[in-house]
Amino acid sequence: MSLKSPTLKQQIELMQYALPRHLDDGLVMRIATPDDAESLARFNGHTFGRERFDELLAAYTRHYASDAHPIIGAANTLIVEDTRARKIVSTMCLIPQTWTYAGIPFPVGRPEVVATDPEYRHRGLVRAQFETLHALSDAMGHLVQGITGIPYFYRQFAYEFALDLGGGRVCYFTDVPALKENETEPYHLRAMTCADIPFAARLYERACARSLVACPRPESLWRYFLDDSPLARAYRMPFQIIATTDGRAVGYVDCNHDIWQDAITVGEMEVAEGQSLRAVMPPVLRWMKAHGEAEGARQNKPVNAIYFALGRAHPVYDAIPELLPKMRPPYAWYIRVADVPRFIRHIAPALDARLARSTMAGYTGELKISEYRRGFKIVFENGKIANAEMWQPTVDERGDCGFPPLVFLQLLFGRKSLAELREMFPDVWANTEPTVLLDALFPKQASCVCAVG
Secondary structure, eight states: OOOOOOOHHHHHHTGGGOSSEEOSTTEEEEEOOGGGHHHHHHHHHHHHHTTSOOHHHHHHHHHHTSTTOSSSOGGGEEEEEETTTTEEEEEEEEEEEEEEETTEEEEEEEEEEEEEOGGGOSSSHHHHHHHHHHHHHHHTTOSEEEEOOSTTGGGGGTOEEEEEEOOEEEEEGGGSOOOOTTOOOSEEEEEOOGGGHHHHHHHHHHHHHTSSEEOOOOHHHHHHHTOOSTTGGGGOOOEEEEEETTOOEEEEEEEEEEEETTEEEEEEEEEOTTSOHHHHHHHHHHHHHHHHHHHHHHHTOOOOEEEEOOOSOOHHHHHOGGGOOEEEOOEEEEEEOSOHHHHHHHTHHHHHHHHHTSTTTTOOEEEEEEOSSOEEEEEEETTEEEEEEEEOOOSSOOOSEEOSTTTHHHHHTTSSOHHHHHHHOTTOEEOHHHHHHHHHHSOOOOOOOOOOO
């Protein structure tokens, strides 16, 4: 999952983004080197820390900007340096990974750790880096870029909120059932080790199958998440195995260090087929309460609840509905798809299968999708996608349906149905038969992506 060398053709296409690139006022954008790791760590720790230096992010930066990092490394990190003051003033990195759409793998580039010194903001430094990062990501074959971040900001760079991020249910500490007198825990939690990877991987794959978009996790990624080396320890994933009293593994849970809105966060939880999820939940809740209280004391933060950030739907919610009184709606991933027709061609087998199961089975014809200033069309032959390509709407040919720029991505990635988008945006429309076709191709479907971070 490291940076792939662009082909000669791609290198020629990237010449306009050749690095180092001289910007205004003595600023230079370049690719980082391992020698920059400590300076980057100090920069990110101060920039994100605001009132207090962010030691955790600094430690993570030291790792991802070093040769020791198995996925990112200095070669996937951009920095802008003030050559006069001899300091880093802006940075971002790219995390290559693979996601799936209805089980079909597709390559993704994830921009992360976007930071600029407050004194150097509003000079277009982030925009300049995104232009280069997008070109590099495209050259690596990434069909999609995805980023998490503050509201609105990344819309400036052709990203749309198109995929659910987080969301879930809250269990308050006061509702955690106490262990009865003279009762012993029927299940206990222990730290996951590499020996547990085959067991946990099977459960994770089953969880991915519930999600329209998911991030596969090969053994190398599990080992990365469990890495306990000094550099990696800051962002080590604290997976726990749920086991019976005789030591048999029956599930796993990710009880990370995040405290958000006075709650400790659970990012993943799965149990083996045939295991009662309701039976394991009380011991897990008691363990999570103790873990949360310890983290709250360590981080000097208030904590009074457990937040199961498992998306809109998860078996945990069905197992203990009476203990999860509060719902937190999901935020969203910013998604960029530079070439929508290319992505549609890539996922065509999934769309063909949906069409075959629908009332539009066997359809032959064209679907012209307008984004007003541009558009694209999908060509169908006997119920299968024969082609998808760019198409230009005109005053005389407005197409079969219309979406404001980028809004179609919400339909494509299953976050909203066509009916919901029409309710939200008065300029979303579709003719009668195209409405039936769009509903068949792009039904609303939940996603919970545990991406590589």
